Amino acid sequence: MTIPVLHDFPLDPRCYSVRLTLSLMEMEHTTVPVDVFPGAKHLEGRYRELTPTGVLPVLETGEQMLVGMETILMHVVAGTVWMPPDDRWLRFASGPLEQVYVCRERSLFTTDPIDNHGARAVLQEVDDHLAVSLPDGDWLAGDRPTAADLAVYPAAALSRDIGIDHDAYPGLRRWMRLIKQLPGFVEMPGIPVFP
Missing domain, CATH: 3.40.30.10 (Glutaredoxin)
Known part of the structure; x- marks a missing residue:
């Protein structure tokens, strides 16, 4: 193999x-x-x-x-419990969430000014979904973590790099803590393990 x-x-x-x-x-x-x-x-x-x-x-x-x-x-x-029921949030991570990635890359690797308004709107959409659409649930695409959560998580967790404070996003904060508690969670520069 x-x-x-x-x-x-x-x-x-x-x-x-x-x-x-x-x-x-x-x-x-x-x-x-x-x-x-x-x-x-x-x-x-x-x-x-x-x-x-x-x-x-x-x-x-x-x-x-x-x-x-x-x-x-x-x-x-594919074929595992990590497969989301649909590809909505995976497409979101490759589409609208790119605003967060581009803003962060500009912040890290250039001296250009950044405008994080688009990134804020995208993160607000995730927070609204977590806070309103799933009041009793914890995950983006149902009752368990899936690749949808793992695709969206890094941009949300790294948004402080572009001046976005997580205090304004209670659903996002709760969800990020849950992801950090998953067995096998690994960190990256800018994302500590502690909740």
Whole structure:
């Protein structure tokens, strides 16, 4: 059996979603760090062949080369309890949530001013869903944690990097604490283990 290889940038929340999922699923894998900043290695050589736009993460399974968080998550959780009932929140993580990722990348890697209004609106949508749609539930897509939660979690947890305080989002805060309590939870720079 081939051990999957994850090509990963440790500071990228999309890559972290995959690392977190693999850890919670106790899926054996090898991680190969990619020097995205300042090296831009994801835009040259082998990575340019795999993903012309430089999208990470990339997961080599032995049979397939999977590119991008949503594709990888859908593949690794297929047929498991981590599979969400629909792909709404996975699409949300690859779509509207990109506003949070882009704002954070600008904050971390440039001196450009950031405008976090779009990111705030996106996080408010998640908070509203958790606080209103699921008053007795704890998870984005039902009564148990799924890859949907793991896809959205990093952007929410790292939003302080762009000046968004979690105090304004009670549903989000409660949900993030629950994710940190899952067996196998792993941290990343900027996301401590303690609740």
